[in-house]
Amino acid sequence: MSLQKLPASPILSPAARAGHIAVERALSDLRAGRPVRIAADGAAALVLGAEALDAEAAAGLAAFAPLRGRLVLAGPRLARLGAARAEAGAVALPGFDPERVETLALRIDARLDAPVLAAGPLDIAALELLRLALVLPAAVIAPLEDGQTGGDALRVEAHDILAHRATEVRGLRMVGRAPVPLDGAPETEFVVFRGGEGLRDQVAIIVGRPDLARPVPVRLHSACLTGDLFGSLKCDCGDQLRDTVRGMAAGAGGILLYLDQEGRGNGIANKMRAYKLQSQGYDTYDADELLGFGLDQRRFDFAAAMLRQLGVTAVQVFTNNPEKIAALTAAGLEVVSDHRVLGRSTPQNMSYLAAKRDRAGHRIDLDTMQAG
Numbered sequence: 001m002s003l004q005k006l007p008a009s010p011i012l013s014p015a016a017r018a019g020h021i022a023v024e025r026a027l028s029d030l031r032a033g034r035p036v037r038i039a040a041d042g043a044a045a046l047v048l049g050a051e052a053l054d055a056e057a058a059a060g061l062a063a064f065a066p067l068r069g070r071l072v073l074a075g076p077r078l079a080r081l082g083a084a085r086a087e088a089g090a091v092a093l094p095g096f097d098p099e100r101v102e103t104l105a106l107r108i109d110a111r112l113d114a115p116v117l118a119a120g121p122l123d124i125a126a127l128e129l130l131r132l133a134l135v136l137p138a139a140v141i142a143p144l145e146d147g148q149t150g151g152d153a154l155r156v157e158a159h160d161i162l163a164h165r166a167t168e169v170r171g172l173r174m175v176g177r178a179p180v181p182l183d184g185a186p187e188t189e190f191v192v193f194r195g196g197e198g199l200r201d202q203v204a205i206i207v208g209r210p211d212l213a214r215p216v217p218v219r220l221h222s223a224c225l226t227g228d229l230f231g232s233l234k235c236d237c238g239d240q241l242r243d244t245v246r247g248m249a250a251g252a253g254g255i256l257l258y259l260d261q262e263g264r265g266n267g268i269a270n271k272m273r274a275y276k277l278q279s280q281g282y283d284t285y286d287a288d289e290l291l292g293f294g295l296d297q298r299r300f301d302f303a304a305a306m307l308r309q310l311g312v313t314a315v316q317v318f319t320n321n322p323e324k325i326a327a328l329t330a331a332g333l334e335v336v337s338d339h340r341v342l343g344r345s346t347p348q349n350m351s352y353l354a355a356k357r358d359r360a361g362h363r364i365d366l367d368t369m370q371a372g
């Protein structure tokens with residue numbers, strides 16, 4: 001099959017499309033610090049990211065729900081605050097006190113100061129929306145009474161939020177492609193897809209002319225601004241990126257998927273929050289948990305969909321991360337072999353690499369890595 005012949009991407013139903021668009025607009029509002037109105041099971045509430053709660057926003061929410069607010073926190077954050085639970089929950093906010101909200105949502109020495117209530121479907125959808133918006137997963141909720149509209153806040157349904165990631169995969173489509181010769185890989189084409197994960201586009205970088213009738217060398221590479229672009233010593237991403245492209249160019253070609261999953265899918269702002277915590281002694285996973293994230297937010301089903309749209313059915317995967325291999329296999333691609341991709345070890349990235357090995361099962365052998 002030729003790389004030029006692309007299968008058409010599936011079309012969403014009108015209802016799914018309307019819901020999808022509402023979620024995209026809601027993400028934009030939340031990122032700008034504006035509340036959105038989420039409805040679930042006949043209930044509705046105004047929802048704002050905890051990081052956007054200042055005195056003015058608090059007064060705005062209090063006008064709708066003066067005494068009945070709540071702060072919804074993710075399971076890992078609640079556990080860090082001392083709660084005996086692993087799942088998301090809420091604490092009552094009798095007023096919308098920005099200082100208390102910041103303490104409970106972000107500070108490292110904070111402890112719970114109120115009982116934890118079970119999180120309902122609206123709360124779960126609010127957290128998911130904040131994760132999709134790449135802001136801190138802590139939701140300030142102002143429940144609306146029957147008949148209260150929530151002013152001009154954008155309206156979104158909880159079920160559309162929860163369906164968003166799957167809808168993104170179904171709506172994934174190619175939007176542009178062009179040759180971009182690279183240093184060390186002169187015959188290279190960039191193919192841009194819209195949809196998937198994150199808030200920007202995904203890029204498939206086709207190096208050389210891989211034979212699609214045979215297993216194609218493939219790397220799924222999550223964006224890392226600090227490592228890929230600036231050569232940060234804190235991780236191994238830049239080396240992995242460049243070494244893989246050069247290796248594909250020197251061999252029979254291959255495809256590198258550059259995925260909009262900065263900070264393991266948490267976004268650059270949360271990654272910097274996590275880096276700050278790491279400078280205070282937490283490892284890469286503990287830091288994410290303190291912020292309310294699980295071990296890894298990323299999904300790779302849309303990466304498999306990108307490969308399929310490019311005509312790939314069987315792959316040789318370049319990764320140390322068993323989750324990537326499992327995800328491609330689960331998505332129906334034949335993973336014929338897997339290969340490790342080792343960058344340099346530096347004094348600054350040793351503990352990061354060791355944490356990936358010990359806590360997330362990455363196949364990293366620090367002794368065989370080249371010191372940088």
Ligand SMILES: Nc1nc2c(ncn2[C@@H]2O[C@H](COP(=O)(O)OP(=O)(O)OP(=O)(O)O)[C@@H](O)[C@H]2O)c(=O)[nH]1
Pocket residue numbers: 220221222223224225235237240261262263264265266270271274275284288318319320321324341362
């Ligand atoms: N949250 C968080 N993300 C990080 C940190 N350090 C690096 N990252 C991100 O981790 C991701 C690493 O991506 P990859 O190298 O593709 O993935 P990997 O899981 O390490 O797997 P392989 O490299 O394929 O073995 C990038 O999105 C980085 O931005 C960190 O300390 N915290």
Ligand SMILES: [Zn+2]
Pocket residue numbers: 224226227228235236237238
């Ligand atoms: Zn990195």
